[in-house]
Amino acid sequence: MQNDAKSFWKDLKQYNIISSNKPSGIPDYLKDVNRINNYFVSSVDDIVNPNVTVPREYENLRLDVGEFKFAPVVENDIIRVLNKIKSNSAGIDTINIKMIRYCCPVLIPFLTHLINFCLENGVVLDDWKIAKVVPLHKTNAPKEPKDLRPISILPVLSKVLEK
DSSP, X not given: XXXXXXXHHHHHHHTTSSOOOOOOOOXXXXXXXXXXXXXXXXHTHHHHSOOOOOOGGGTTOOOOOOOOOOOOOOHHHHHHHHHHOOOOOOOTTOOOHHHHHHHHHHHHHHHHHHXXXXXXXXXXXXXXXXXXXXXXXXXXXXXXXXXXXXXXXXXXXXXXXXX
């Protein structure tokens, strides 16, 4: 079945039905990181500061949900999460999933302790909150910042804590 899929995609490329050519890099006039950042920041202003009014009948509504606590995780939970991470991108800490998996036999007790500490104390390490933002093309030939979209690459251990 996998060979069928491989040959199918190969045929599509061979007959120019799809292209295997990815857009080349970002043009020089779009390499001004401040310009791109300003565009990204201003484009989400409506999402961050929406003009939403709460209906009067809900203004003083309070739900009693009781106390919430996370259950401690065990080493197998961490291993399961590490095995499900597909992206090999590294966050600002430059640590990718391959490196974590390679060192897993030694690191796993420490990672488990660290994740449990974060869950028990309701803390997230500051460095785990910082994403590396990378602009990707929305079009084949980007000309303006609106032709780019941001993706956020978080540190791998931040993803582990999130899961």
